[in-house]
Amino acid sequence: MTTAPAQASFDDLGTLLADLTYVVVDLETTGGAETDRITEIGAVKVRGGEVLGEFQTLVNPRTDVPPLIAVLTGITNAMVAAAPPLREVLPAFLAFAQGCVVVAHNAPFDTGFLRRACEGLGYAYPRWPVLDTATLARVILLRDEVPNCKLGTLARHFRTAVTPNHRALTDAQATVDVLHGLMERVGNLGVHTLEDLQEFSRQVSPQRRARRTWAKDVPETAGVYLFVAEHEAGTGTPGGEAQRHVLYVGKSKNLRARVRTYFTAAEKRRRMDEMVRLATGVETIPCLTQLQADVLELRLIAAHAPRYNRRSKFPERVSWVKITDEAFPRLSIVAGVRDDGATYFGPFGRRQAAEDVVLAVYDGFPLRQCTARLSPTKPSAACALAGMRRCCAPCDGSVDRETYADLVEQVRGALCSDPRPAVRAVSARLTRLVGERRFEEAETIRRRLETLARTARRFHRVSSLAACPEIVAARREGDGWDIHVIRHGRLASTGVASRHDVPQAVARSTVATAETVRPAPGPLPAASIEETEQIADWLEQPGVRIMQIEGDWAWPLNAVLDHETFVHHALGGDAGPGAHLDAGSDPSPDAPPAYASLGA
The missing domain is CATH 3.40.1440.10 (GIY-YIG endonuclease)
Structure with missing residues (x-):
């Protein structure tokens, strides 16, 4: 466990405070609500506690200085009458502050004036890093230390060399000492970079x-x-x-x-x-x-199952659609996969999604929906669904066992191989509902079919990897190769080949030390569903090379429809050439070379 040391390392990421040059600036203005203009600029440039230069000038505001402001600052109309205008002062200040961190007390006030001055005179406003000593003081100092964070109060607290008097240069000089005092206070808390100090101006407990x-x-x-x-x-x-x-x-x-x-x-x-x-x-x-x-x-x-992780805490909480193994199979929503000879389709993160797929199958196929176990030799009374032609009624002998078995095979194929028959089975109904402007009913059917298509993609990504006893794959990262051994959908071992290594040798070593993985009942992988999907995401990235494979990593033809193809089929279109062929193939000219060409 990492314990809390007394002081943070200077090797931490960020710009060290001791290496920075600061320009501490203060402005005096006329104080008018709408015609407020700069009357004086004062600034001090410091680095490592040493003063490198000072900047001070009065500015002709081209307007009268109010008597109250003249009394407060001591700046009169007579003093600024002969002063240079802002268009002559601003370039000199921008050059003085170039490449520095700008510091001010109540910085938004001063930087706001400088920004408007640049915009008005056609200068690009510099993207200075900015520190606000007032905001820093509110966070660093305790209430029993200072009653408020005015510059005069902080100057007395830190015993600055000069006393602020509402003149720009004097106030800037006092702000320099306040800045240094605040930096000393946070040094023992591991604050040694500009980024660290800026964090103290934000609401962090x-x-x-x-x-x-x-x-x-x-x-x-x-x-x-x-x-x-x-x-x-x-x-x-x-x-x-x-x-x-x-x-x-x-x-x-x-x-x-x-x-x-x-x-x-x-x-x-x-x-x-x-x-x-x-x-x-x-x-x-x-x-x-x-x-x-x-x-x-x-x-x-x-x-x-950490209490503060909102996702993935219970990966086992999934649902599956099961085609039961009995004389007249039916659909059932179950919580897990068992090695019982039945067909499973999924997984579903929400039970509602599983119910949507079941209803999508019922929309397209007259499969029985009752839960009773039927006897092939003793007929029973049919339910209302038979009269509505929503069920082929194997219960009363309307269809024999062989005919019903053919229907179940169609359903099994729609779930596990090709969803297009399920889409085509309801396409006429969907088109009719749209033509009759019964959009809510059409949207319900469309959502069910889309859930079926989306789950089919997840099903084949997971089950195809679960069926592979071993895949050894590599992907270039920087100057080396990341090498992974996947067994039955589980990450069994990891290796890295540097540019000085032979990837094949590293791969053989990685395989030799890989975890022994036993297969789970199909279509389950030997890992969590999320882990297998993470592995599938990595395998499907551009540049992944299959170095060795045992088994077949592939999807059935037309097993997955993209959204556009899905809508095309749902509205009565034919199968096109855009069906997904193989999850592990790359027909593009930039396909990665095979195992034999993977060199050091």
């Missing part, structure tokens, strides 16, 4: 900021991170060991950068703020590849 040092020793590699909470064991706990709870599991390409975001304003989720306050540390597990991190995250979420 002190508890989160204090724990940012947890990221100090986290590696900058791909992997998985776990926020954990350890509590002292109760009296009934054997051995008196501390109880460890996993609060949240995540993954990242850069663990340190990702973990750091939880302690900054970049993380805006309210439940994450609560999670960080409850956590006592962060654990990390570096991974060789991003796919390994993706899979490990899913496995850890399934193992620990």
Whole structure:
């Protein structure tokens, strides 16, 4: 577990405060609501605590200075009458502040004037990094230290060398000392970069900021991170060991950068703020590849069911549509797959989706919908669905067992091989409903068929990988190759071949050390559905090369319809040449070369 060190490392990402040059600026204006104009600009350039230069000039506002402003600032009409206009002053100030971090007390006021001045005079407004000492003070200082965060109050608190007096240069000089005082206050909290200091001007709770040092020793590699909470064991706990709870599991390409975001304003989720306050540390597990991190995250979420992970906590909660194995099979929605000889189709994340597919089948095929076990030798009375021609009525002997078996085979084919017959079976009805402007009924049928087509794609992606005893695949990442061994849809081993390695040798070593995986009852993979889908996503990326395969990784012809083809079929169109052929093939001219051509 990563513990909280006393001070963060200077190797952390970001721009070190000690390496920056700051221009601390203050403006005086005429104070009018609509005609407010600049009367004086004062600025101090500092670096590493050393003053590098100062900038001060009065500005002719081309309007009268109100008496109240003249009394407050001491700047009169006579003083600014001979001063240069803003169009002569602004270029000089922009050159003085070029490449610096702009600092001001109540920075939006000063930067707002500078932005409008640039826009009015045709200059591009510089994209300065900006620090606001007033906002920083509100976050850093406690209420019992200062009654407010006015510049005069902060100057007294930090005992600045000069006293602010509403003149631009003097106020800027006082702001320099205030800035240095604020930086000293946050240095012992691990704030050493500009990015860190900017975070203090945002609404981040002190508890989160204090724990940012947890990221100090986290590696900058791909992997998985776990926020954990350890509590002292109760009296009934054997051995008196501390109880460890996993609060949240995540993954990242850069663990340190990702973990750091939880302690900054970049993380805006309210439940994450609560999670960080409850956590006592962060654990990390570096991974060789991003796919390994993706899979490990899913496995850890399934193992620990963290309370702050909203997705994937219960991957086993899926539904399947089952064609029962009996004399007159029927459709049933079940929670799992068993090795009982029946046909299963799915999986479905929601039971409603499974019900939609069942109703889509009933829309196209007169399959029986009753749940009773029928006898092939003892007929029984038919239900109302038979009279409505929604059921072929095997119960009363209207169809024999062989005819009903042919119907079941059509349903099995529509679910597991080619959904087009199911689409064609209701296309005439769908077209009629559209013509009669019965759009709500048409939309219901369309949604059911679309769910069928979408689930068919998921079914074949998962079942095709589950049926493959072994796939060894590689993909170039940078100067090397990520190599994965997949067995029955489960990630069994991972290897990385650098540019100095022979990929085939690394692949053989990866296969030799791979996990032994036993197949699950088909169409289930030997892993969670989500893990197998993650693997399928990776295998289907451009540039993946199949180095070795045992079994067939393919989809049936026309097993999956894209949305446009689906709508075309649903409205009575014919099968076109755009059907999906093979999940593992790449007919394009840029298809990756075969195993033999994969060189070092």
